[in-house]
Amino acid sequence: MSREDAMSSEVDRIPSAPGVRDLGVFNWVFCKLAARRQHVPQVHLFTTLGQHKKLMWSWLPWAGLLLGGGKLPKQETELVILRVGHLRGCQYELTHHRRIARASGVDEATQDKIFQGPHADGLTDRQRVLLTGVDELLQTRTLSDATWTELSGHLNRQQLIEFVTLAGQYDALAATLSALRVPLDYPE
16 A cells, blocks of 8 residues: 555544634634635644644744745745655645645646756756755755755855755644644645
8 A cells, every 4th residue: 555545544643623622712713714715614734733722823923934924935935845745745735835836926837847856857046956955855854065055056044044944844744744644625
């Protein structure tokens, strides 16, 4: 049985459809509003993490800053997230971020190149080194001096810090989603 088959046949480990009692009023309202905004019945990530109130509200501002308020351009943020989701086989991240990437101007052809990796034809030098950096971080948990030098030619100090943190955050999130077997929000 493949990893994907095993994942799809398993049930979520933390009930992801809790009510007010499990989430508390504030988290329950937040989860309902988030689901409405995303046009889904539930945002399972939030209904799962929301059951640990302090953790969710500590994580959410940090994750939100990395997602949309950081120093990297939005298209590059999505490039990093899509590559991490692809390498980790995280369908939850991919279903969400393929949509977000499209809305940010990362078309299907570019997404396919991201999934092919740093050697795909048609990538810019900057895209190529970002993908190389993600691949190295996920494989070795660090960056070689050569890759760091290349990244430093494209990113300033704040962007370098954010790049490493972003890749690590989405790697950790992929592990969380997988280990807790958080179900997909979008049925496709």
